[in-house]
Amino acid sequence: MAHPIPPVDDTAPALCGQGRELVRDVLERIGDKWSVVIICQLGHTTKRFNELRRLSEPITQRMLSATLQGLERDGLVTRTLRDTKPLRVDYALTPRGLSLLAVAQNLARWAVDNAAGIQDSRTAFDAR
Amino acid sequence: MAHPIPPVDDTAPALCGQGRELVRDVLERIGDKWSVVIICQLGHTTKRFNELRRLSEPITQRMLSATLQGLERDGLVTRTLRDTKPLRVDYALTPRGLSLLAVAQNLARWAVDNAAGIQDSRTAFDAR
DNA sequence: CAGAATCCGACACGATACTG
């Protein structure tokens, strides 16, 4: 395992009691098909709609729009309308969005570290 | 913000290039309705089917069964069949499952820390 | 350029009933 992952906190009530629904809420937010992709593509630099569209291929206009609205609704991205000659809209992460990006990067590390192992387990399991 | 969250790594290619699909895979694994709940309920102690069922209410038999099979397929939990008088099956997290639990707890902390703020942003956004 | 509106198929999930 290439990267250190914090040891499991044995007394982690956050995941079980009241926190269970909270965690579910978060997973419903970032568990959809595109939210994490958008968050990662935004990163620290503000980007425009079609710019995000190209970077996040093969996302559709509809889903990009919907995803951005959802993220804006939750205070994770800001949408600023520049009133220039051709219409122009800038999207950027809020501080809260940036903190979520950090969490997502943890997830990404785990994903990269375990992707191969999971794939092996999967094919082994399916072989029966 | 009560808990420290590691600062954003600016050079995080894992999330963008090849890693993007990997992260999507992981989110498809834990993004369903019950996987994280089960993983958290298992924690460090092995548990039986109906035990998990009660702890994870209001999960249905069908979804518990399906979720456990998915987790087993990915090498996140082990299923051991004890051949006692009334049938008995024990489930436990594998090392890989435990490492995922740690990641999930990060997520949980973020969820707890930001739940209120997100709720505020949401109602503010919906007020228009 | 940045979207909204509509249509539609796939699949996730719940409810219920049955089995070894």
Add this chain to the structure above:
DNA sequence: CAGTATCGTGTCGGATTCTG
């Protein structure tokens, strides 16, 4: 006790078309 089988439904998301 520990599941499987079947059915019905809501919703997510893709394809396509239209607007300011």
